Amino acid sequence: MGRHALPGTPPVPLTLRKSARARRISLRISQLDGRVTLTYPTGVPETEALSFAHQKEAWIRGHLQERPEVETVGIGHSIPIEGIARRIVPAQGRRVLLQGDEIGVPAGAEARRLARFLKELARDRLTGACDDYAAILGRPYHSLTLRDTRSRWGSCTSTGGLMFSWRLILAPPEVLHYVAAHEVAHLAEMNHSPAFWAQVERIFGPYKGPRRWLRDNGAELHRYRFEVAS
Numbered sequence: 001m002g003r004h005a006l007p008g009t010p011p012v013p014l015t016l017r018k019s020a021r022a023r024r025i026s027l028r029i030s031q032l033d034g035r036v037t038l039t040y041p042t043g044v045p046e047t048e049a050l051s052f053a054h055q056k057e058a059w060i061r062g063h064l065q066e067r068p069e070v071e072t073v074g075i076g077h078s079i080p081i082e083g084i085a086r087r088i089v090p091a092q093g094r095r096v097l098l099q100g101d102e103i104g105v106p107a108g109a110e111a112r113r114l115a116r117f118l119k120e121l122a123r124d125r126l127t128g129a130c131d132d133y134a135a136i137l138g139r140p141y142h143s144l145t146l147r148d149t150r151s152r153w154g155s156c157t158s159t160g161g162l163m164f165s166w167r168l169i170l171a172p173p174e175v176l177h178y179v180a181a182h183e184v185a186h187l188a189e190m191n192h193s194p195a196f197w198a199q200v201e202r203i204f205g206p207y208k209g210p211r212r213w214l215r216d217n218g219a220e221l222h223r224y225r226f227e228v229a230s
Contacts, residue, residue: 004050012064015037016037016040016050018040018041019039019042020041022040022041022042023041024041025039025040025044025052026039027039027052027053027056028151029063029067036060036064038050040052067219071223072111072224073110074110074111075110079103079224080171081103081170082172083173085101086098086102087102090104090105090106090107093106094106098117105117111225119166122169123144123146126144127144130162137188137203139160139184140160140187141162142160142162143161144163145161145163145164146164147163147165148166153165153179153218154182155183156190162183162184164179164180167224170221171218171221174210175210178204178207178210179214182200
């Protein structure tokens, strides 16, 4: 990958990626960290790709300005957990404690402890949801893993491996359940055909509301930063 930048105030770093699979020049802005990636086919000169980025500068800067402001979590801050804003307060004991509109975190490496707790809670909720939907579908899954993905909330492999973003625990429960049902439905339909969406509706119910919430609000879930990489 090559690194360049669009000049201006501030300059916009560009990550160039040459791809044999690319059929055209494309731009992608990461919801997680705002990184701008310029992908272009192997037969296209780098200068042509950079010219394309310069032509799209207004679009790039507009999208970067719309990104939610980054917030590093800590005592006194608030963070949504299962769709409810919870204030982070010092814990009296040695365990992270979720209670009402507060979450108590023991002193020392608070962000690290909170991230670990959220991942454990996400795994619990997603495992329960996937177990239920897989039983309704009549198709077992092979494994369930969590990541802090930049471009997708979940995925399903042809061998039945499910992957989810642990940040779904920040969203309302019905959104997490919709994503779980979406990926489980891929166990029967590895596509997004009408038959696939029929399976989603069969095992989950009406899904357009949660799907719309994720499209409109999903970027907000990436604004929270923890002390350690996830």
